[in-house]
Amino acid sequence: MTYECPLCRHTAVQFYYRDKFRSYHQCDRCAMIFVPSEYHLTPDEEHAYYDLHENSMEDEGYHRFLSRCAAPLLDALSPASDGLDFGCGPAPLLAKILAGDGHRVELYDRYYIPTTDALKKSYDFIVATEVIEHLAAPGEELACLWQRLRRGGMLALMTKLVISTDRFASWHYIRDPTHICFFSVQTFHWLAQQLGAELQFADSDVIFLRKSGIYPE
Incomplete structure (x- = not known):
């Protein structure tokens, strides 16, 4: 069967790995590894799986985890910036951390x-922590987020990288059935070049x- 890369739409895709649940394929152009759509959960199944997560606004471990993104992002932002927490989940702790530093999220x-309505506004920054590995159409969704950014704006992503x-084969990250896209350093270099980022x-x-503002929005 021929597959198309969900990030760059390239059709030169090679088999990468198979476990007892699903197969994984890698794009020859952007190097992203993805799970074909026939293995994706239904929206109801996906929602039910997310409901099993126990992250909360008071969870100190969750706070420490998100701070690895929040701390360098806060260092990079101008005061009172406008932002979007995309895929914030039921406990938007990252937005609370950023708002606590004076930003609107x-x-x-x-x-x-x-x-x-939040997807129709423009922003100085957009954060997506542990989100893009869940996207069935990451190319389309990342392009839409990029259009929402103002010039000089920051798209901050958090996802484990393929090494x-x-x-x-032994990576815990592929055991989550909602994880269907896997990025690498090479993939992000490709994406940055495409976006002019x-x-x-x-x-x-x-x-x-x-x-950067060099390329058209």
């Missing part, structure tokens, strides 16, 4: 806060893409 989540073929790896799983 809108919320959007497909299942928990489906306020589409090697050998480590992929300034790329920064703020942590091992924290990626910043700045809209």
